[in-house]
Amino acid sequence: MDHWTDSFFLLLPYLLAATTVTAAYLALQRRREKAALAELAQSEALGLNEPPSLHPVIDPHRCIGSAGCVPACPEGALGIVQGKAVLINAAACIGHGACKPACPVDAIRLVFGTEKRGVDIPELSPQFETNVPGLFIAGELGGMGLIRKAVEQGRQAMEVIRKRKGPAGAGDELDVLIVGAGPAGLSAGLAAMQHKMRYRLIEQEDSLGGAVYHYPRNKIAMTAPVVLPLIGKVKMGEIQKEKLLEFWNGVVAKTGLQIAYQERMDGLAADGEGFVVTTNRGTLRARSVLLAIGRRGTPRKLDVPGEASAKVVYKLVDAEQYRGQHMLVVGGGDSALEAALALAEQPGTTVTLSYRSEAFSRVKQKNRDRVQSAAADGTLRLALSSSVKRIDADTVTLKTAQGEERLPNDAVVVCAGGVLPTPLLQAAGVRFATKHGTA
Ligand SMILES: Cc1cc2nc3c(=O)[nH]c(=O)nc-3n(C[C@H](O)[C@H](O)[C@H](O)COP(=O)(O)OP(=O)(O)OC[C@H]3O[C@@H](n4cnc5c(N)ncnc54)[C@H](O)[C@@H]3O)c2cc1C
Ligand code: SF4
Numbered sequence: 001m002d003h004w005t006d007s008f009f010l011l012l013p014y015l016l017a018a019t020t021v022t023a024a025y026l027a028l029q030r031r032r033e034k035a036a037l038a039e040l041a042q043s044e045a046l047g048l049n050e051p052p053s054l055h056p057v058i059d060p061h062r063c064i065g066s067a068g069c070v071p072a073c074p075e076g077a078l079g080i081v082q083g084k085a086v087l088i089n090a091a092a093c094i095g096h097g098a099c100k101p102a103c104p105v106d107a108i109r110l111v112f113g114t115e116k117r118g119v120d121i122p123e124l125s126p127q128f129e130t131n132v133p134g135l136f137i138a139g140e141l142g143g144m145g146l147i148r149k150a151v152e153q154g155r156q157a158m159e160v161i162r163k164r165k166g167p168a169g170a171g172d173e174l175d176v177l178i179v180g181a182g183p184a185g186l187s188a189g190l191a192a193m194q195h196k197m198r199y200r201l202i203e204q205e206d207s208l209g210g211a212v213y214h215y216p217r218n219k220i221a222m223t224a225p226v227v228l229p230l231i232g233k234v235k236m237g238e239i240q241k242e243k244l245l246e247f248w249n250g251v252v253a254k255t256g257l258q259i260a261y262q263e264r265m266d267g268l269a270a271d272g273e274g275f276v277v278t279t280n281r282g283t284l285r286a287r288s289v290l291l292a293i294g295r296r297g298t299p300r301k302l303d304v305p306g307e308a309s310a311k312v313v314y315k316l317v318d319a320e321q322y323r324g325q326h327m328l329v330v331g332g333g334d335s336a337l338e339a340a341l342a343l344a345e346q347p348g349t350t351v352t353l354s355y356r357s358e359a360f361s362r363v364k365q366k367n368r369d370r371v372q373s374a375a376a377d378g379t380l381r382l383a384l385s386s387s388v389k390r391i392d393a394d395t396v397t398l399k400t401a402q403g404e405e406r407l408p409n410d411a412v413v414v415c416a417g418g419v420l421p422t423p424l425l426q427a428a429g430v431r432f433a434t435k436h437g438t439a
Contacts, residue, residue, distance in 0.1 A: 036079025054095030062107035072102030112435035128157040139184025154187030177286035182210015185292035190229040204264035297418030306391030324348035331415035
């Protein structure tokens with residue numbers, strides 16, 4: 001054997017190993033690309049390919065397909081298609097921007113809105129003040145959707161408000177009214193306590209946490225250490241939703257922060273040096289108002305007789321509590337379908353899912369399939385093309401194509417989406433800019 005043949009046989013195992021690794025890598029890439037294409041096709045078919053808020057736009061001329069952004073996105077919103085990064089599941093993008101720093105060639109820009117769908121962002125000064133003097137905004141409503149940012153902005157905005165506050169208001173006028181007890185409002189409330197301000201913190205729901213309260217069960221939130229007024233630096237990284245809520249409830253118990261739960265701001269108007277805010281409980285006067293209300297809005301109501309009953313809820317928290325009951329779920333989105341399915345799994349519970357259209361359109365295929373098979377095997381009853389006419393103590397009345405139908409009923413879960421705060425704020429004079437794909 002000559003020298004070349006010797007070398008060839010010596011290198012052969014390495015060549016084989018390298019070929020096997022390359023073939024396995026390419027096969028994996030192909031499988032991933034196939035999965036990404038399927039996800040993209042599904043979100044386009046379901047009309048779920050419009051990102052709700054801040055989201056990445058990838059420059060295809062710069063992108064080298066390194067895929068660094070794909071695992072960096074904790075929501076699984078990105079994939080590689082034809083060698084380039086693509087937002088394959090736009091509806092899942094929550095805009096925390098973890099993808100941007102993960103790109104080695106800086107091919108990602110974070111923008112609001114798309115050509116088709118504009119996103120309204122209030123115009124704010126660097127001090128978080130709107131164009132209405134004394135009216136401030138912190139957190140996601142201002143455009144930046146992150147727990148850490150919301151906490152920081154709540155604290156910083158309160159610093160500004162404290163310095164601006166001027167002489168104490170007369171009578172029952174508050175120094176500041178904080179609306180919303182999500183991350184921004186909680187941090188602002190603690191800052192108001194720290195600065196011994198006359199504050200009131202109102203929250204429309206029965207729990208603190210804001211968007212976090214609505215995360216799916218056991219969801220891991222990705223965040224970073226934050227400085228909380230009265231508490232100091234809190235080391236946070238990846239934390240389960242339930243643990244995060246437990247932590248905040250502990251902070252409230254420890255500090256004595258007062259939160260007026262189930263109090264919803266319904267209107268806001270400037271009045272002299274301050275503001276008059278109407279809520280479902282009455283009227284409040286405040287020198288300054290800090291809106292920390294996020295972008296989810298207020299649950300959409302059905303506006304039917306009997307809706308004020310305590311048996312009507314706008315979010316399913318614990319399906320088990322409805323064991324053995326007659327339930328009506330109203331809505332045609334993923335949250336309605338998921339609520340109906342969770343209830344239908346409870347022993348002895350009967351579930352009717354009422355939706356005004358004749359088919360579910362913008363929902364995940366998995367939910368649609370599960371609802372259809374539950375309807376086929378009689379685990380839940382579908383009332384498509386129906387609407388709620390009235391709610392009584394032990395019954396609900398549905399209006400259907402065949403006429404009216406009265407069903408036995410113990411509780412109603414309404415999942416009909418949210419009413420965005422934009423019109424309410426515009427009525428108060430707040431200026432918004434509509435973004436169509438700009439930062
Ligand atoms: C599914 C999902 C996953 C996410 N994952 C992460 C993550 O891993 N890491 C991360 O950093 N961020 C994550 N985010 C984003 C993060 O949760 C939000 O950016 C953050 O909660 C914004 O805080 P906020 O206080 O501005 O608003 P919100 O959390 O939305 O809180 C606003 C509060 O105001 C209340 N409110 C609204 N209107 C009124 C009214 N009229 N009257 C009284 N109260 C009112 C609401 O009920 C709510 O409690 C995620 C978001 C979603 C939807
Ligand atoms: S902004 Fe966040 S959720 Fe959206 S694609 Fe980037 S990492 Fe994923």
